[in-house]
Structures are given as C-alpha cells and as structure tokens.
Amino acid sequence: MAERVTKEERWARAALTRVIEPGDEHGGRWLRQLGAVELLRRLTSVPYDDSALTGASEQRIQGFRTRAARAEPDRDLAAVDACDGRFVVPGDSEWPSQLDDLGDGRPVGLWVRGRPDLRRWALRSVAVVGARACTPYGAHMAATLASGLSERGWVVVSGAAFGVDGAAHRGALAAGGATVAVLACGVDVAYPRGHAELIGRIAEQGLVVGELAPGAHPTPGRFILRNRVIAALTRGTVVVEAEYRSGSLVTARAAQKLGRFTMGVPGPATSGLSAGVHELLRGGAELVTDAAEVAELVGEIGDLAPSRRGPVLPRDLLDPVSARVLEALPARGRAATRNDIARDAGTSVDVTLARLYELHSIGFVERHGDGWQLTAAAVRRPNARRGGA
Structure with missing residues (x-):
C-alpha cells in the first residue's frame, strides 16, 4: 500500500509533537482544520495569523509559538532513525486507524522503535x-x-x-x-x-x-x-x-x-x-x-473459554431413578426395607430392588437381612455443601 503522506506533512507533524501536548484537543482541532503544514506555518510566521487559532487564550497561543520556534524536526527524525525507529502519522499504511476514535485528542503522530x-x-x-x-x-x-x-x-x-x-x-x-x-x-x-x-x-x-x-x-x-x-x-x-x-x-x-x-x-x-x-x-x-x-x-466466534466445574464423582453418573433410590436411603448407617425405599423414591418395589442391586455392585449400598443401608463410600460426599443439603 502506497504512503499518502508527503515529506512536508511528516516533517511538520514531527515538529508539532514538540508543540502540541498529548491529548490537547485545541491543538488537535487546529491540526484537523488547517493541516500540519499550514498550522506550523501560522505558528512560526512573523507576524502570525491567529484568525483560525480559536478557543485558546493569547498566553496559551504564545506558548505554542515559543515551542514551535524551538522545534527541530530534522534532528528528531535523525534521532529516531539512529535507534532504528520511525515516525508514523495518520495516512501511513502502518497508522492504527482505531486511534482516530480519540477525535481531536488523537496523537499528532507516533514515534516507533x-x-x-x-x-x-x-x-x-x-x-x-x-x-x-x-x-x-x-x-x-x-x-x-x-x-x-x-x-x-x-x-x-x-x-x-x-x-x-x-x-x-x-x-x-x-x-x-x-x-x-x-x-x-x-x-x-x-x-x-x-x-x-x-x-x-x-x-x-x-x-x-x-x-x-x-x-x-x-x-x-x-x-x-x-x-x-x-x-x-x-x-x-x-x-x-x-x-x-x-x-x-x-x-x-x-x-x-x-x-x-x-x-x-x-x-x-x-x-x-x-x-x-x-x-x-x-x-x-x-x-x-x-x-x-x-x-x-x-476474540472471534469460537474463542470460547473452557467450562468450569468441579470433579465428576461416580454418583454424578447415576441415572435419575438410581439417584432417587440412593437418596431415599437413610444416612448415618441406618437400614431401610425395600418397601420404605420404594415409597420414598417414588418407584415400584421391583424397580427399587433392581436399582438397589445395581448400587450394591458399584459399592454404594449393602444388604443386611431384609434391610439396605448406605456404605461409608456413599455417605462421604466431597461435593456436598457443609451444613446443608
């Protein structure tokens, strides 16, 4: 992409980085209205034309003129070149256009290494x-x-x-x-x-x-x-x-x-x-x-962060009916009959008995005569909140 910035424009903007303080919207507005070359000319001419330099006090404009008279853009451009740098301005292919969102407060230019x-x-x-x-x-x-x-x-x-x-x-x-x-x-x-x-x-x-x-x-x-x-x-x-x-x-x-x-x-x-x-x-x-x-x-669509969750425990993998049967068993080592468990789980006795045998095979329950109770492994629930269900 060809550069659209003239040598005079770049030179004038380099000088103005010595004149306009960062974020100065008065200077930025003058720069937008007059262009860098004309603004620098007006600030350095004798006598100077202040007809377009509105919005600032005479004292402040004199400060601009003093700094403009002292600016040495050739020296500054040589200095940045000596440290393998460059001066990037609006209109360059390297200029980040999002800086234009700052309006009149955007940088006059950027010195880059x-x-x-x-x-x-x-x-x-x-x-x-x-x-x-x-x-x-x-x-x-x-x-x-x-x-x-x-x-x-x-x-x-x-x-x-x-x-x-x-x-x-x-x-x-x-x-x-x-x-x-x-x-x-x-x-x-x-x-x-x-x-x-x-x-x-x-x-x-x-x-x-x-x-x-x-x-x-x-x-x-x-x-x-x-x-x-x-x-x-x-x-x-x-x-x-x-x-x-x-x-x-x-x-x-x-x-x-x-x-x-x-x-x-x-x-x-x-x-x-x-x-x-x-x-x-x-x-x-x-x-x-x-x-x-x-x-x-x-980022773009698809740059998704991984979902956050705690460790998956064996009881988390139970089907809903087996989970209800397991929850229906009393805690603290007490046993319950299959009829009591079926009633509390809301299932039939036959379904309850089948699920109890499945839970027995994976170590969650044990049988004592006609009663069923939780094993120690089932009572310990690391993912349960303390002090409540």
Whole structure:
C-alpha cells in the first residue's frame, strides 16, 4: 500500500509533537482544520495569523509559538532513525486507524522503535495494566495472563512501568510472544531507569511506541494522557490490581468510553490494591481470571473459554431413578426395607430392588437381612455443601 503522506506533512507533524501536548484537543482541532503544514506555518510566521487559532487564550497561543520556534524536526527524525525507529502519522499504511476514535485528542503522530508493523499488531492486541506497587499475586496474574494471551496469538500492550506493567511485558517475552510498550516519554529514553534492559528487550522483540519526540522526558500529566493511547490502540483492557486513585483505572475508563472491552481480575476483598478493580467490576466491567476468558471476550466466534466445574464423582453418573433410590436411603448407617425405599423414591418395589442391586455392585449400598443401608463410600460426599443439603 502506497504512503499518502508527503515529506512536508511528516516533517511538520514531527515538529508539532514538540508543540502540541498529548491529548490537547485545541491543538488537535487546529491540526484537523488547517493541516500540519499550514498550522506550523501560522505558528512560526512573523507576524502570525491567529484568525483560525480559536478557543485558546493569547498566553496559551504564545506558548505554542515559543515551542514551535524551538522545534527541530530534522534532528528528531535523525534521532529516531539512529535507534532504528520511525515516525508514523495518520495516512501511513502502518497508522492504527482505531486511534482516530480519540477525535481531536488523537496523537499528532507516533514515534516507533521495533521491526513489526504497528497497525497489524494493534488489530489483535489486549492491554494488561495495573498497580506499580503490586503484590506478588498481582505480578503473578499479570505475567500468567500475558503469557497465556501470547500463546493464543494476542499482542500484549502495557506501559513499561514497575509492577503489573513490567510483569505483563515479561510474561509475553518469556512466552516468545509479541508485546508493545507505550511510553510517556521519548522512545529513546529508558523510563523508569530500572526497566532500561526490559525496554531494550521489548524494542528488539516487539515495539516501543510514544507520542513525544526523542529525548522528551515524562511528567505526571503525560502518564495519564498516555493511557488513552493504550485504551484506544487495543481491543480491550484488563486491570490487575488498582487502588481507587490509580492511573490504570483511567485506562479502563477510557476503554469503556471508546466502546472497548473492559475487564478486571478480582483480588482479596480486604486488599486496598484490589479495591479499584472491584469498583470497576461493580460498574459493569467483565470479571476475568485467565487468558482464556480474556480471549473469549475480545476474540472471534469460537474463542470460547473452557467450562468450569468441579470433579465428576461416580454418583454424578447415576441415572435419575438410581439417584432417587440412593437418596431415599437413610444416612448415618441406618437400614431401610425395600418397601420404605420404594415409597420414598417414588418407584415400584421391583424397580427399587433392581436399582438397589445395581448400587450394591458399584459399592454404594449393602444388604443386611431384609434391610439396605448406605456404605461409608456413599455417605462421604466431597461435593456436598457443609451444613446443608
């Protein structure tokens, strides 16, 4: 598929990633109305024409102009090329069109490191996000979910942070699967520093993606805005451990707003790190416990999770009449005559006697003179609820 983006358009968008902050809908609206080349021209011209730059204060527009004057797109494009990356913009064959669901808040472009095609990977991707200060349970669940999804051919997307994010990436990598890290900084910046090796492995085996130009550093606000890209890029978002005020819940709510699948992994009711997930589940998110259940939700027809049930016991295989006869025998080792058993089972004496002999052959009942009683094996019922029938 031929690229539809001119060199001037790509150059202007690269410059604008230094000008328009992620998620800025004013800048996004100007970009949509004027195009990247014209918007950059207006922001850098002297004197400048602000007739189309409506909806923002003069002070804010001056901030745009200051950043535009300092932008060096040639340097940024050379920097991403030096780390074997590229700059992907709307109109490229690699541009994930689902990001357009963000409207005027969609990224100006995406800086990308890694060989795979971002658009193709995004078509079959799931976000796995959660608490940075996660518990061992949270880390285990994130890694297990990610490896299971990878084995089913799904791409695991997360934010490369400590805790759940890192566990998800490692789970996918360990399974030899595909994973994408969406950063809140330049794709050539290892943040957090403790994940420098992990981010390097993701760039080699998967993709590292960011809205900000090379060398840009993260801020608290950029982390929150980064989450909308994770939500829009993927088919669904799974939250593994999150407090009430957690950035991962921002991702989940953005996914809900965009009409994506939103899922949560439950934890202990007493855990503050699961409180946010439980609130998400109460609000309509889907409860999931493994990769099969995630794939059933976000996948195609036929991607069904296995049915869940306890072990099948011999008495579960009895036909309905034999089961009624067995239930009619008194418990606690007391014997009953065939007439009493037939009455309580609602069957004839002859049918009852035939079923008693069958039950005797499989070790459920035993005969004592004219009476029949349950064996010890029949009295012990592991699948029965304690304290009731």
